[in-house]
Amino acid sequence: MAAQAQFSVSDLELQPGDTETLQLTVTNLGNRTETFTIIPAGLVAGWVRLSPPVVTLFGGSSEIVTVTLRPPRLPSTAAGSTPLTVRIIPQTEPDEVTVAESTVQIGAFHDRRVLALQPVMRGHRRATFDFLVENHGNVQASCRLHLIDTSQRLDGDFDPPAVGVEPGAKSVARLRLKAVHRHWRSQARALPFSIEADQQGFETAVAEATFVQTAIVPETIERNLAGVVAVVLLAALAWFVVAKPAIENVAKDAVGSGGSSATATTNPGDATDSSLPIEGSVPIDNNSAAVNGEAFSQRLVLRVAPSDSDSLQYVVPSGKLLRITDVMLQNPNLDSGAATLSRDDVVLIPWRLENSTGNESVALVSPLVFQSGEKVVFTFACSGVGDPTVGACVPAVLLSGTLINN
Secondary structure, X not given: OOEEEEEOOOEEEEOOOOOEEEEEEEXXXXXXXXXXXXXXXXXXHHHEEEEOOEEEEOOOOEEEEEEEEOOOOOOOOOOEEEEEEEEEEEOOOXXXXXXXXXXXXXXXXOOEEEEEOOOEEEEOOEEEEEEEEEXXXXXXXXXXXXXXXXXXXXXXXXXXXXXXXXXXXXXXXXXXXXXXXXXXXXXXXXXXXXXEEEOOOOOOEEEEEEEEEOOOOOHHXXXXXXXXXXXXXXXXXXXXHHHHHHHHHHHHHHHHHOOOOOOOOOOHHHHOOOOOOOOOOOOOOOOHHHHHEEEEEEEEEOOEOOOOEEEEEEEOOOOEEEEEEEEEEEOOOOOEEEEEEEEOOEEEEEEEHHHOOOEEEEOOOOOEEXXXXXXXXXXXXXXXXXXXXXXXXXXXXXXXXXEEEO
């Protein structure tokens, strides 16, 4: 039994994420009662809802069906013209299908994002940052990358300087960063900066990162050198003020007691009494570190499934101060992914395991100091398993140093 169906509009414009409603008039062209099943078809079938989906009509009668469209705001919702098709199937004669068609113009939307794969990097003057440019819109993004540094202390080059990213895809860009000036003395300084991915006429995507510039001459070396100089000056002062006059007096007394014909030979080394107190001297206890602290060694081992992440932590005991002097990243199976060593939630050292060759020692200019109750956290996100027989990423970090009474 034949039917006729017609949309209320022949061309409809719709933005992804929005909802639009139109009407479909279904008419029974036969002379007896028939029930019709109405089904959406084509690429837009998943976006369409019909109310009611089934109608029963007397011969020659009609009914209006409400058609609701809501295309999702996803990269897979392609912009442009898309046919809207609905099939009307009579239950008594399912082969006599009637098709109603219209056209939907899907609008374009833009959603670009930039993600810093290494939010914090350390170095004397240079560092390499990797950034991920993602296109969550439904049209191609063509973005040029810019380094934004309000302090004017940083410069750098992008590889590539611009990226073209298809809808739903992502692209990696590398920034080779360089500090404009060397940092010679005092503590390390944090230099925050931004990365912008922009395209004329569209909203700019921004990512934040920080370059920690370490001093070429660390503060600890300055303090140690000042301490050595002070000890040397103090020892010289004690020699000239106390020890040398005492030696000379002993020599004179020996010459006088031996008469004019006697000659006294004085050896400064023999004339000095080791038990004699020297005014102004400062006792130095070279074993003070051993008395107040103990050697520390801790290995944090993770087993992380592909596309998953996990972390382990060590909590500094109450009344203790932890000084980490040596850090070694261990990647025996050459797994890939991002790893970090943090103080609580603050990232101190980031790694990319695909850049490692097994065991990688970190050159620490000064020890990493953790107070009582603070956490040393090792975190890893597995993006690739190096040994398929293991079935998981198994990175580890070996920490060495001293645990001191606080």
